[in-house]
Amino acid sequence: MGLPVVVLSNNDGCIIARSNEAKALGIAMGTPYFKCAKLLAAQGVKVFSSNYALYGDISNRVMSLLRRLEPEVEVYSIDEAFLHLSGIADRSLTDYGRELRQTLRRCTGIPVSIGIGPTKTLAKVAGHLAKKNESLQGVFDITTADVDVILGRVAVAEVWGIGRRLAQRLALCGIATALDLKNGDDGWLRKNLNITGLRTAMELRGISCLGLENCPLSRKSIASSKSFGYQVESLAELNEALATYIEQAAVQLRGQHALANSLEISLATNRFSKTAVHYSGRKVITLPEPTASSTVLIRHALPALADLYRPGLRYQKAGVMLFGLVPESFYQFNLFSPRDRKGSALMAALDQINGKWGRCTIQHGAAGFDKPWKNRQLQKSPAYTTSWQELPVVKASWPVL
Numbered sequence: 001m002g003l004p005v006v007v008l009s010n011n012d013g014c015i016i017a018r019s020n021e022a023k024a025l026g027i028a029m030g031t032p033y034f035k036c037a038k039l040l041a042a043q044g045v046k047v048f049s050s051n052y053a054l055y056g057d058i059s060n061r062v063m064s065l066l067r068r069l070e071p072e073v074e075v076y077s078i079d080e081a082f083l084h085l086s087g088i089a090d091r092s093l094t095d096y097g098r099e100l101r102q103t104l105r106r107c108t109g110i111p112v113s114i115g116i117g118p119t120k121t122l123a124k125v126a127g128h129l130a131k132k133n134e135s136l137q138g139v140f141d142i143t144t145a146d147v148d149v150i151l152g153r154v155a156v157a158e159v160w161g162i163g164r165r166l167a168q169r170l171a172l173c174g175i176a177t178a179l180d181l182k183n184g185d186d187g188w189l190r191k192n193l194n195i196t197g198l199r200t201a202m203e204l205r206g207i208s209c210l211g212l213e214n215c216p217l218s219r220k221s222i223a224s225s226k227s228f229g230y231q232v233e234s235l236a237e238l239n240e241a242l243a244t245y246i247e248q249a250a251v252q253l254r255g256q257h258a259l260a261n262s263l264e265i266s267l268a269t270n271r272f273s274k275t276a277v278h279y280s281g282r283k284v285i286t287l288p289e290p291t292a293s294s295t296v297l298i299r300h301a302l303p304a305l306a307d308l309y310r311p312g313l314r315y316q317k318a319g320v321m322l323f324g325l326v327p328e329s330f331y332q333f334n335l336f337s338p339r340d341r342k343g344s345a346l347m348a349a350l351d352q353i354n355g356k357w358g359r360c361t362i363q364h365g366a367a368g369f370d371k372p373w374k375n376r377q378l379q380k381s382p383a384y385t386t387s388w389q390e391l392p393v394v395k396a397s398w399p400v401l
Contacts, residue, residue, distance in 0.1 A: 225319025240368030261324030
């Protein structure tokens with residue numbers, strides 16, 4: 001039995017991740033930290049602020065290793081992936097899963113749960129059981145058991161894609177378990193749950209409806225929006241924050257080799273305050289030419305922010321959204337437009353340097369340096385793998401002979 005651990009959301013707001021030991025103490029997901037801080041301290045729970053740089057780097061290591069081990073991999077989220085195991089025909093899939101789990105643990109230090117099934121949805125059910133049942137040692141092939149018996153024990157709310165609200169509706173119609181959903185009438189399912197619900201039922205029947213997405217789909221918009229560590233009053237600090245968020249969004253934009261036609265900036269005070277004036281504003285800027293340049297985006301955004309700014313208010317949040325995205329390779333620029341080729345090369349160099357030496361190694365001056373407005377991370381673990389300043393230090397003493 002290890003130590004109970006919880007991770008907090010941005011600004012150390014709510015609990016967003018719990019170790020099994022923390023779950024055993026009855027700590028609920030989404031609980032505001034200020035409401036349970038004393039209880040956590042009394043129970044000896046280790047509390048950490050979110051550390052996305054560390055989590056992202058570890059995730060990349062795990063996913064890169066999976067891609068080396070298997071040719072068909074879909075990275076579904078930062079902590080989840082689907083693999084196609086059609087090439088494993090001459091051995092037990094459970095044995096292969098255990099070998100894969102050991103390899104990941106040995107090479108990355110990360111323990112994983114592996115669920116194996118003929119469809120994505122059944123694999124998710126198997127993964128849930130592999131995680132909960134210690135006797136399975138982290139791996140479960142659902143085809144080695146009576147699938148109907150298992151589905152009869154799984155609440156419909158736990159089925160991938162159903163969720164709590166839809167589960168409440170289904171319960172009123174007599175569908176309480178995954179087995180009930182599997183055995184539902186196709187016409188009724190399509191009418192009441194649309195084609196997505198019918199596909200889920202078919203997946204539970206072992207009929208694959210959701211193929212592997214080896215190439216991530218390009219997003220239609222990219223947003224970067226965060227609450228501040230404290231309420232900001234000065235326009236200068238708001239400019240820094242917005243420029244920082246634009247840089248982060250633009251990196252993602254260039255990462256999918258796209259250009260943005262427009263951007264929307266937003267600014268808001270704390271809407272939960274009972275004493276302060278409430279204000280929120282948005283402004284859409286249509287760019288003269290599609291761009292992925294942080295410099296160009298910042299140049300157009302800051303004057304618009306000045307228009308939204310109201311002196312004397314205390315702002316809680318700012319954000320930017322890039323939309324009207326088009327593939328960089330497909331866009332035909334105007335023959336007479338002053339396309340900034342040097343700017344494109346500069347952005348490429350910037351991304352290369354920051355990719356090698358860490359985010360914000362080089363940044364625009366408009367984004368500031370100290371960033372006192374950044375969200376609170378009072379209990380952040382060090383970024384052991386992405387920051388030279390936060391590398392773990394090992395000390396050793398040698399015996400004198």
